[in-house]
Amino acid sequence: MMIIMEIEGKISTGYGKGAYFLGQDFYKSKFNEKLGFTPYPGTLNITVPKNYLDDIKNIKNSHANIIKPKEDFGGVKYIKAKLNDEIIGAIIFPDKTTHYENYLEFIAEENLRKKLKLKDGNKVNLKISV
Incomplete structure (x- = not known):
């Protein structure tokens, strides 16, 4: 697994829609x-500084990892990532967000949030890989 980008961000509360879709x-x-793996029904929302946005867009647009839409559900792009050097998962980019x-x-x-005892405002590290 080759790391192509490392991002620091802060935990924030989402809208709760990820739980329904996942x-x-x-x-x-x-x-x-x-x-x-079968994802836990919910996403961990991480707010990142704006200086990462161009790099994130480039990575997102250069990957063909996608779950194609079905009926009323939108497609989802995903990029493998590791949280705090211990949790393997993925960053997802839903078409409808x-x-x-x-x-x-x-x-x-x-x-x-439970496993790592995370609260809003806690800093986390993401390593995006290919």
Whole structure:
């Protein structure tokens, strides 16, 4: 696994929509197939400084990792990443999102707020890999 970018950000509360979508069988099975794990139904929202945005866009646009849309569900791009050097997961970029550009949504197999005792404002580190 080659690291192509490292990002620091802060935990923030999302809108709760990720839990609904990640709870759908379609997404669960596709992420399991593509990433090797079934994601916890919810995303860990990380606010990143704006100086990372151009690099994140370039990485997002240069990867073909995508879960194609089905019926009423939108497509989702994803990039493998590691949180705080211990949690393997992925950053997801849903086609249909209401988040600002500087919000990243990280998925993993477990509830990360509970496992890592994370609260809003806590700093975290993401290593994006290929």
